[in-house]
Amino acid sequence: MFFDDLVRVSLRQVFRHRRRYLGVVLAIAVGVAGFISIITMGQDVKKNFNEDITFIGGVTIIRNVLESRPQLPPGKFREDTVQAIREIPGVAYASLVGLTRIKGNNQGQEDFFSVAAVDEHFWKMRGLTAHTGSLFGSQEVKERQRVVVLGKRLAQSLFGTEEVAGRTLELGQDVFRVIGVVGGLRDINLEKSLFVPLTTAQDRFFHQLVLDRFYVRCATWDDVPGVAAAIPKVVAAHQSAENLLVEVSTENLEHVKRVAFWVEFFIYLAFAATLILGGMGIWNIMMAAVRSRTREIGLKKAMGAEDRDILSQFLTEALCLSLLASVIGVTLGRILVELLGLWIGMRPPEELFFTCLAFSLVFAVALGVGAGLYPSVQAARMEVVSATRYE
Amino acid sequence: MVHDLKAASPQPLIRVENLTKVYFNGAGPIEVLREVNLVIHPGEMVAVMGPSGSGKSTLLYILGLLQAPTSGAYLWEGLDLLTLNRTHQAEFRRRRLGFVFQACDLLENSNVYENLEFPLIYEEVDKETRPQRILDALRKVNLAHRLYHSANLLSGGERQRVAVARALVNRPQLILADEPTGQLDRSHGHLVMEHFEEVAATENTAVVVVTHDPDIASRCNRVCPMEDGVLTGLR
Numbered sequence: 001m002f003f004d005d006l007v008r009v010s011l012r013q014v015f016r017h018r019r020r021y022l023g024v025v026l027a028i029a030v031g032v033a034g035f036i037s038i039i040t041m042g043q044d045v046k047k048n049f050n051e052d053i054t055f056i057g058g059v060t061i062i063r064n065v066l067e068s069r070p071q072l073p074p075g076k077f078r079e080d081t082v083q084a085i086r087e088i089p090g091v092a093y094a095s096l097v098g099l100t101r102i103k104g105n106n107q108g109q110e111d112f113f114s115v116a117a118v119d120e121h122f123w124k125m126r127g128l129t130a131h132t133g134s135l136f137g138s139q140e141v142k143e144r145q146r147v148v149v150l151g152k153r154l155a156q157s158l159f160g161t162e163e164v165a166g167r168t169l170e171l172g173q174d175v176f177r178v179i180g181v182v183g184g185l186r187d188i189n190l191e192k193s194l195f196v197p198l199t200t201a202q203d204r205f206f207h208q209l210v211l212d213r214f215y216v217r218c219a220t221w222d223d224v225p226g227v228a229a230a231i232p233k234v235v236a237a238h239q240s241a242e243n244l245l246v247e248v249s250t251e252n253l254e255h256v257k258r259v260a261f262w263v264e265f266f267i268y269l270a271f272a273a274t275l276i277l278g279g280m281g282i283w284n285i286m287m288a289a290v291r292s293r294t295r296e297i298g299l300k301k302a303m304g305a306e307d308r309d310i311l312s313q314f315l316t317e318a319l320c321l322s323l324l325a326s327v328i329g330v331t332l333g334r335i336l337v338e339l340l341g342l343w344i345g346m347r348p349p350e351e352l353f354f355t356c357l358a359f360s361l362v363f364a365v366a367l368g369v370g371a372g373l374y375p376s377v378q379a380a381r382m383e384v385v386s387a388t389r390y391e
Numbered sequence: 392m393v394h395d396l397k398a399a400s401p402q403p404l405i406r407v408e409n410l411t412k413v414y415f416n417g418a419g420p421i422e423v424l425r426e427v428n429l430v431i432h433p434g435e436m437v438a439v440m441g442p443s444g445s446g447k448s449t450l451l452y453i454l455g456l457l458q459a460p461t462s463g464a465y466l467w468e469g470l471d472l473l474t475l476n477r478t479h480q481a482e483f484r485r486r487r488l489g490f491v492f493q494a495c496d497l498l499e500n501s502n503v504y505e506n507l508e509f510p511l512i513y514e515e516v517d518k519e520t521r522p523q524r525i526l527d528a529l530r531k532v533n534l535a536h537r538l539y540h541s542a543n544l545l546s547g548g549e550r551q552r553v554a555v556a557r558a559l560v561n562r563p564q565l566i567l568a569d570e571p572t573g574q575l576d577r578s579h580g581h582l583v584m585e586h587f588e589e590v591a592a593t594e595n596t597a598v599v600v601v602t603h604d605p606d607i608a609s610r611c612n613r614v615c616p617m618e619d620g621v622l623t624g625l626r
Contacts (some may be wrong), residue, residue: 005512017502256599299496302457304513305486306478384457389490 001309010316024281025325031274032329036356037336040348059253062216067243076211081238085389090223093125094216100208105170114193117201125217133165133180141197148176151191156179279371286375298387311380318372326364405431410463423449425620434595438608439619446603455567456480485513489558497542510561528556533572548579566598584610
């Protein structure tokens, strides 16, 4: 039997029995669509979920402090130490932070402000974004600009609004330009603080500024133990690490890992359900087809069809069904992904969708062959005489 | 006893010797065919007659390699067909044999062309020559005008003539017909027999017809009565 004859005959059969196959094709198509949307959006949802929960729990952030001890002079981290920390494998961001309180003046009202002197990595390290205006970056830090970013509560208390970009604030002896309000701090004390470039603070508030802490954000939570273990050695290689305290939220980390495991588990459970239900659907429909077409099988064998002709015909029909279902499913999946993307405001990477598409097609072939094989073998092994006499 | 009307013919097409078929079920063995001997020559029309359960359909299925005998020999131009494996038997069926069944077995949901194309598909006949061969076969049964009609919409007589055309399309050397006129009225039954006679005369194709109908049997060269699995004589 020529291959094109096989495909033509099989497609014809599928088309002519389309009403019989409609249910199973739709079931698999919905399964594939669900799979694509789960995996495509699920990865994105999971990533965002993990990032959010990481930030909430701060589980990938390692806090490093030089503790003040009576017998030791106040410690201070050097910039080259932090730079070396950034080179440790698994470190996403490391940010040197100095805290102080500075006397300021706003429209004649004097007050003391909590000031966080931070570098340009601070925002990404804490997952912060501009609520209004903008945050300062490497250029402002490098040029030691007198700019300031306010926490939300501070902006409200000083100016009665969060639209504060362009306003000015007197800090110490200098006037600073407010460039924005930072969002996502999740810490009431920081929301009442203001943020200035580290270099500017070093120039302007040198005597008050204590650079006794830096924060490290690891790329993943799996990197946390290794990075935490490496930090003391790297610090010791650059300066005294005598009173260094490395703080990791171990309990939170374990909790977050457990939650993430269950999220992942349910994603794959849904995928497994799709696979099993789709396979059972094809199996069932092909078994029914073999039974209802028993006379046809006997007749074809009487006409000279070999076992392999019958086997390949039924197998090809099962493949056609699963591929057809897969193509419909991929189309539905694409529509679903677009709709979900609009709904929850996420844009999954295109490569992920195409990976899912390729996987769905491979899955369809495996499903068609796997679920169609047994019924096809049954059809091929059928005895001609009993088949032709079948009522 | 060997039934041989064409004793003068040098080479028989089929020689069946001491063919026996026994079915085994819970009640014990049932001997359906007993020591059947038969010789058929090319171009010969043979009718096998007998009551229901006499074993005539079983004999036909064995001749068509659709069923294996329990013992005996089945020679085709000297070749022992019973030594062929399943695949070679299928190959033999599509090249040398044509079947016509009682129930006008056409493939439902297929048109006449598609029904006749299947034997050519299995024989891997190239696509360019298929339409002509199908038309030639349909012309022999005067149904060329029904080429693309759905099998479901044909009358009983037309369906059986399409079945005959399908049996002819691969130019077989032997046609095996199991009560081909059983579901047809008298005139259509004789029409089908006319087609067999024409094929036997023009193509030198042997035809074995299993029938209850003495009228149909009388149109054959030979009639082999069968009773309790034994060919009892000839008329």
